[in-house]
Amino acid sequence: MSKFADWLNDRFPAREMMREHMTEYYAPKNFNILYYTGSLLLFMFFLQLISGFLLMAHYVPTSQDAFNSVQGIMYDTKWGWLIRYMHVDGVSLIFVLLYLHIGRGMLYGSYRRPRELLWIIGYVIYILMMGEAFFGYILPFGNLSYWAGQVITSILHAIPFIGPGLTTLARGGPGIGTATLERFLALHTVLWFLMLVAMILMHILALHQVGSNNPDGIEIKALKGPDGHPLDGIPFHPYYTVKDIFGVAVWLTIFAAIIFYAPTMHGVFLERTTFFRANPMVGLPDVTPPWYLAPYYAMLRAVPNKYWGIGLMALAIVLPFFLPWLDRNPVHSSRYRPVYRAMIILMAVVFFTLAWVGEQPPLPKYFFIERLGAAIYIGFYVLLPIVSSIEPTRKVPERVQA
Ligand code: HEM
Structure with missing residues (x-):
């Protein structure tokens, strides 16, 4: 094993990376339950990638077939319902975690110097997530998808001068149809998704540059022992890696319970009107966005x-x-x-x-x-x-x- 590690390390800085970001990365020893949110967000983002990839194998982005293809995933594809609900419920749970994560940052002043950029990058991620969720929302082409697409793209119309042109560009034509689904799918799976990946990487790098804050809001780097390590810090690995794995296990139990027992969360995670095919002739009395x-x-x-x-x-x-x-x-x-x-x-x-x-x-x-x-x-x-x-x-x- 160590021979292989030597071989690898001569060609790739694996050991240095492990040291810099794990064993020699000192995190405050007083993290509380809210500090699970970051690692859980990473985990959920990874799960969205896997479930999204599997959904893509069956999804057809045309106004004729999109709805049918999603129903086919739900009813005619082995484990399709599980994959779809993982993806749909995953979005709401990511926003639950995001609001806890942002709220934690506000409670403990984690946005203050020297973490301003970390905060700004995080908030850009949040805004990108809203876009990513919106593009995904339209894809199943239920009736709510259709009308939500109409309402949200019509907001662009309000922009002076370029508004009408921008709306047509976003929709790929005068209305919501196949061209809209194709471009939203491209945005959802390629451009927006890659921007999210890049921003999340930058978020972690910025975090490791300045170090974590903690519930007391005290800079642990200000007080170091003779070995040069913060007196109130502990190495991220193994202490917090083990703790985070425990957090993921508990979270997975909650996630599974939701998928198995209340996958639509009584219409909050997946609205009733998404179960009806998109129909420009049947308007909805009130089109409201998802809870987040x-x-x-x-x-x-x-x-x-x-x-x-x-x-x-x-x-x-x-x-x-x-x-x-x-x-x-x-x-x-x-x-x-x-x-x-x-x-x-x-x-x-x-x-x-x-x-x-x-x-x-x-x-x-x-x-x-x-x-x-x-x-x-x-x-x-x-x-x-x-x-x-x-x-x-x-x-x-x-x-x-x-
Ligand atoms: C998918 C989205 C995100 C991921 C994967 C993510 C990941 C992480 C991770 C792994 C940590 C370190 C562990 C922890 O403190 O919980 C962290 C810390 C932090 N994040 Fe995020 N984050 C995301 C979104 C955001 C957003 C939207 C904001 C703010 C608007 C934000 C602001 C912060 C701040 C300020 C810290 C440092 C907190 C402290 O040290 O007290 N993050 N993030």
Whole structure:
């Protein structure tokens, strides 16, 4: 074995990579359950690649056959239902993990110096994921796919001057059809997917450049022992590799339970209208996006004017990019910032309330919730520079807490 390792190492820097990124990479010793999310996201992304590849073997991207080919996968292909549900439920679970991952970053101030770029790359991944999910959503060509494709591509129409041309370009013609499916499939499986892979690699490289933050928000690199290693750090391998494998095992159990017992999650992970063939003659009373995009849709609807609504939604999506510079408090973790912690909890409640309301029909009784939610969401970012400069903080300990 060691002979082979020597042979390999003379030709490929395997040992150095292992040392630099695993055995000699020191991570804080106080990681909590939220620190499983990164490795679980990597794992789920890999599973999407495998299940997506298998789906591709049977999928036909034409308006005539797309729906039938997906039903064929579900009913006539051995284990096809399992592969399809892995892929469909995998998307929702990736967004569950993404929201926990982003929320964790906000709770512990992981976006602060020196991790600004790590945060920005992460947020680009999140935006790319939204696009990747949207392209995938259209492919099965159920009736919801058709109308969601119409609604979302028509948002492009609102862009001044180039809007109408851009909409036709995105659709591949005046309406949603075979040309749309072909280009969305190409984007979903090649261009967008490769951009995601590249950004995830950059995310991990940036993380290893600056090192992980932790629930206390204390820089472990500031306090090193005589051997030059952080006193509050432990080698990633074997400690965290073993811990992450345990996390994957528990997560797989949850994933399997969902696929076997509630694969559509009562219409939340896979809507009822996706089980009917796309039909331009049968409109849907209310086309709502999947739950993970619904908060933004609710904000779009909060404004009666289409252009201002789209503007508000775009603002809501880009604001988190600026978080590293909007937060001015020298203390990073919300553990020692009660006011900031309360603000984040309120934000989480508002975000998921907006997700719920975004799934409701556009009735006047929901307008107030949509507007209040949008105002609190935007207000968080507007007020943060002021609040973070004056808020009282607790004393931060010298060393990380066990
Ligand atoms: C598929 C998407 C993503 C993958 C595979 C991924 C992967 C990872 C991994 C493996 C880690 C280290 C382990 C951990 O801290 O949990 C990490 C940390 C981090 N990620 Fe992500 N990530 C993704 C998306 C995002 C997004 C959307 C953001 C933010 C908007 C983000 C921001 C961060 C930050 C700030 C850290 C450092 C956290 C800390 O040290 O406290 N990531 N990510």
